[in-house]
Amino acid sequence: MEAHPYVPRDLHLPGYAPCFLSMSNILSVFASSSLLIVTLVWIFSGKEYSKGDSRYAGRDAGVVTVEGITAVLEGPASLLAVYAIATGKSYSYILQFAISLGQLYGTAVYYITAILEGDNFSTNSFYYYAYYIGANASWIVIPLIIAIRCWRKICAAFRVQGGQTKKPKVR
Template sequence: MSHPYVPRDLNLVDYAPNLLSQSTILAAYGLASLFVVSLIRVISGKVPKISKTDRWLMCWWAFTGLTHIILEGYFAFSPEFYKDKSGFYLAEVWKEYSKGDSRYAARDAGVVAVEGITAVLEGPASLLSVYAIATGKSYSYILQFAISLGQLYGTAVYFMTSYLEGDNFAASPYYYNLYYIGANASWVVIPSLIAIRCWKKICAAPQLQGQKKNKVR
């Protein structure tokens, strides 16, 4: 069955079109993300006895944590962002993303709830994961596992509510695939891989502990 691509919510009263171009919005986000990743790579390089995988995980958690807190936090606590006519970057981001999912401009209750919880809980927890990995805290794997499950649950709710409501929130196939599908793919694939890795590490811990006890005896 063909997708209708008839957005329900982009005809809101006082809706202000984007002042920044798509290329400007995406380029700024890309450069900011690259800066964060590069900075964490430099910092993690000074941490002794840390694997390459953990260095990349520090980058991921820093990137996703700041995304949750800054971007999603702004959306959750700025109910009239779609009216902004000043060209403020964060408002421009969400007006642009609303072309792929107009529930954001319409302040859909389910979307606001998911994004609010993500910003308030998962954002700070993600940054805590950076610290936990860098300092070798015992709760590192449990924390990463819990956040990853939270991200997967939030993404599942996000997609399922859209499907149950008709999945007709995109302005075109281009925006549907770029934003609704593409922009959310990372929060399906990467948390899944991290959750699997952490689960294996957590399950292996009792076995390692048992081996140490046997050696002591």
């Protein structure tokens, strides 16, 4: 019987056969497969989503700008926020608030530019309501909830700090 890497070492595993692939082989196959699947889903979902808003297919300057800012600024800031939340950093609420405001601003620009340009970018009413309105609703609701929560936390922290730093009144 071949030795196995499991604990306890004396565990009896009938028919055990060691893996013939190295960890780097396994990870490279996994990473390549994942990248291929994500790329295919991205391509096909983008084409599908464009039925709800053809500005994506046409690479509209306003949409590209809003999405670019989101990807370049809010993406890394969101990763930093995850780190700040997980490690209990003092700046986590202000960072979440800033990201949420940025997302709300970007969503407002997204909708307002569509309205100003005639709001005629959907293939039909199903795609308009399901994709353009429905799929984008989360980009309003979730950041709004986070912003309100953070606002309350920040205000509460300032109230506590204000109560601790005030000098007692002399009578």
